[in-house]
Amino acid sequence: MSLRTNIQIRPEEFSDYSAIYDVTKRAFAPMPFAGGNEQDLIEILRKAHALSLSLVAEENGKIVGHVALSPATHESGQGGWFGLGPISVEPALQRKGVGKMLIAKATTWMKTQKARGCILVGNTNYYSRHGFVCAVENAPEKEPAQYFMVLPLANTIPAGRFSFHPAFYA
Numbered sequence: 001m002s003l004r005t006n007i008q009i010r011p012e013e014f015s016d017y018s019a020i021y022d023v024t025k026r027a028f029a030p031m032p033f034a035g036g037n038e039q040d041l042i043e044i045l046r047k048a049h050a051l052s053l054s055l056v057a058e059e060n061g062k063i064v065g066h067v068a069l070s071p072a073t074h075e076s077g078q079g080g081w082f083g084l085g086p087i088s089v090e091p092a093l094q095r096k097g098v099g100k101m102l103i104a105k106a107t108t109w110m111k112t113q114k115a116r117g118c119i120l121v122g123n124t125n126y127y128s129r130h131g132f133v134c135a136v137e138n139a140p141e142k143e144p145a146q147y148f149m150v151l152p153l154a155n156t157i158p159a160g161r162f163s164f165h166p167a168f169y170a
Helices: 014-028 038-047 098-112 124-128
Strands: 007-011 053-059 062-074 081-089 117-121 148-152
Touching: 007 098, 014 038, 014 053, 014 062, 014 081, 038 062, 038 081, 053 098, 062 098, 062 117, 081 098, 098 117, 124 148
Parallel strands: 081 117
Antiparallel strands: 007 053, 053 062, 062 081, 117 148
């Protein structure tokens, strides 16, 4: 993996929406675990005012990646949790550090918000490199438990199930 040095990570702007849609669609198209609606989910989260953070990776003026954070809940009522995703990187730039940069910026932002942590469903080999741990027992009922992961920022994962924002199931 060669880390890209000319990538800028910044908050999304209205003018980025179309490029975010396109890069997300391309990034998820070849993925066997993809639902096919990841690009639509970002717009659904936007319309629901549920994008807590939306960052783009830009290289030479072109959007080459995106990450979204939205509020997540825990059945205990404990707040301070976010759902990571979708996260996408232009297929030709995957495995070159762009996703790592997006996750790092999102994690830094969560820490400034005093978040307890972050949840996601994804490739366990990839996300474990970023501090996420498998948490089958905490998986939302509608998600594949074997791919459910948690990034605890407060050093503990509470017993019980998490839930993504309701927009994930719209």
